[in-house]
Amino acid sequence: MKDLTKSGVSRRGLLKGAAATAASFSVLGAPALAQGKRKLRYIAFINRNTVWGKPYDFLSAEVDRLSGGDLEIEYVGGSDVIGGFDAPEAIANGVFDISHSANSYFAGAMPSSISLASGNASLDELKASGAIDAYSDLLMQQRGVMLLGTPLSGVGYVFQTRGDCSDLSYYEGKKVRSIPLYDPILESLGAIPVTTSPAEAYTAMERGVVDGLGWPDIGLLDFKFYEQAKFVMMPDFYQLRTASLINPNAFNSLPEELQGVLLEASASADKIGAAWAKEKRNAEHAEMEKAGVEFVSLPDDQATKFIGLTEEKLWDNITANAPEDAARLRPLFDNA
Template structure:
């Protein structure tokens, strides 16, 4: 070997060794969240980050760079796709134009663990990789459903369903069609303005999750909750796939294991929080209007089918198969 070739070989080896060594060093991932820090939905995520940073010293760290005050919520998915941030904790509602199939998480009636076992989350991971340049780390939305809350006692149709005809209900995109099928007029109002809207009679009720409800003081303005809860929270933890692939095997395995562990933990946390808030609602004098079995089945079918219809309009190829995997536990 000539001296020139020998020097070139040593230089290449040195570069490779340096690169491999960099991957083996502690990696700091930049993360953003869709909600303001005091909001309940952020609490499980911050607990997850704390555990990763405590147990991942020398391996993986997560640096929270901020929420919507740093990067507007609707711009966060693009920031993730383009590598401006490495990790995103958000609702699927904020990127329906990019990954409409992810909305089906809201229609799910099984736990995140069951959804992973059915293969649904693996299917979603493939879609996320293709459309958002991201990998699906975890579903942190299990354990809490949505409810309709009314100022006045609800009336029922002959079929035993809530008759919301003539009522204006604060809505969100995931259940707007559901409310319309029950006869209501959906109204879009930011959470911070809901109490004022209820007090002034702008709306007759609200749709909202079973968690983060009492934090906002909504129980002071509504008197009835319709049970059962419908749909499911759709909070998802994603990571830029290019950054994910650059991690060492040890770093990837650690991060995936932690995300899967917290998928189960968050389900329990949300379930406990929902039970705790229900007790607070009860203490505030709220009454729980429970539909009979037949009406409950139809009520939940309408709620989930409206999600499926919306997804099929935008992404028909995978919708039915994914819906089946998310609504049928093995």
């Protein structure tokens, strides 16, 4: 095994402490491949042939590189194996070891999970402010899982619509495919949020059930929404920061050196993922423009109002459902 330089000491200390705290959980650990070798089972919240499957490639490659093959990340499946909303519970219960998840997918058990989308700070800035450590602590307390990393970041969310959305008045009375993260925003704009799964979103557009949709500003090409919706509103809002969750006993069952490997590999994969996401977004925008999509900008005053509205609604939601978490987290995100 290669010699490693320990990185992110406070982060490692947090994770090891969380793993020790979770010793009473009834979970499955990492099975041995051969003498000295270990395996962790990985699931994604959407299938691997989409952009949401790429973090597995980044993490598994970095783990293999840094461990010299002593640790393997085995891809078990995506939504074909378990629904995205069920995956965090499966990790907590030890059915699988690691999952790639959207933060809103575990908001039921941890209302403040959506805080991970707040603001536009970089991951390094959020770590420096203490926001990531505080978030990780709450995740362990309330969800029984550890935050291994944030494998996709650096891009925002957008609304893509059938009609010209260069003015906020467009949304009045419109039906827009949504998730709980967007619902309060759309309602404030006079729109009607409609809940569908990602797989049903295109059909809803095609059949006229919705006039647009909210989506991360990456992966829009996977579902070919440009065939039905020719306008994307700018500016984008929030930050896409997905989560790698790990079962605490699976982590704690690894030898200390492999724990270090996994943490260093995850940190490296997160940086790779952030750079890749930005490049992918730019490439997708170019392809969408070729397909006739227009990226339309709000007037400056409306853009300022809109961004303020998104942050207000996010923190109002957290404050209403988890006031102590909001009081702890918001200053850390605001000051990042």
